[in-house]
C-alpha cells in the first residue's frame with residue numbers, strides 16, 4: 229500500500245447475538261488485512277447506531293465499511309478485492325492469476341453464498357415456521373449440489389487456485405462457515421480439510437480473535 233495511505237479503518241458491531249459471533253462480515257476484511265500484514269483500527273457501532281452519518285459510508289447501514297485515506301467503500305467483497313489488489317499475498321500479480329482469483333471471489337459471493345445464506349437464514353431466524361420447514365429440503369439440495377461441485381473442482385489441491393492461497397479462498401471460507409452448524413459442508417472430506425486448512429491460517433485466527441474481542445458492547449433492550 230502507498231506510504232501516504234492512512235491506517236485502514238473497518239466498521240464492525242460492538243455487540244451481536246451469540247449465533248452471529250465469529251460470522252459478521254467485517255471478519256473478511258480483518259482477515260484480508262492480516263494476510264496482507266496491514267494493521268487496522270475498528271470503528272465499533274453500537275446496536276442501532278447505523279444512522280444517517282454512518283449511511284454516508286454504508287448506504288444500507290450494514291458492516292463492514294472501510295476507509296484507508298485513499299478510498300471510502302463498502303461491501304465486504306469489494307473491500308477484500310481492494311486490499312488484494314495491493315497485496316500479492318492475496319492475489320497473483322500476473323493477469324491470468326488475477327483473473328482466476330477474481331473468478332473465485334465472485335463464485336464465493338455470487339454462486340455459493342446465495343443458497344448458503346438462505347439456508348442459514350431459514351435455520352437461524354425461521355426454523356419453527358411451517359413455510360421454512362417446507363422450503364428447507366430444496367435449499368439443502370441446492371447447497372449439497374454446489375458443495376459437491378466445489379469439492380470436485382478442489383480435488384486434492386490445498387486451495388482453489390491449486391497450491392496458492394488467494395482472496396478467493398478467503399471469501400469462500402467465510403461463506404462455507406455460515407452453515408457450520410449443519411454438516412452439509414463438513415461431511416465432504418475435501419471441503420472439511422479445506423476449511424481446516426484455511427481457518428488454521430494464523431491470519432484467520434488473529435482476525436477471528438479480534439472480532440470476538442470487540443464484542444464488548446451492551447445488548448440493546450430486549451436482547452440481553
Ligand SMILES: N[C@@H](CCC(=O)N[C@@H](CS)C(=O)NCC(=O)O)C(=O)O
Nearest residue numbers: 251252253289290291292303304305
Ligand atoms: N453484502 C454485504 C452484506 C453485509 C451484511 O449483511 N452485514 C450484516 C452483518 S454480517 C449487517 O450489517 N447486518 C445488519 C443489517 O443488515 O441491518 C457485504 O458483504 O458487505
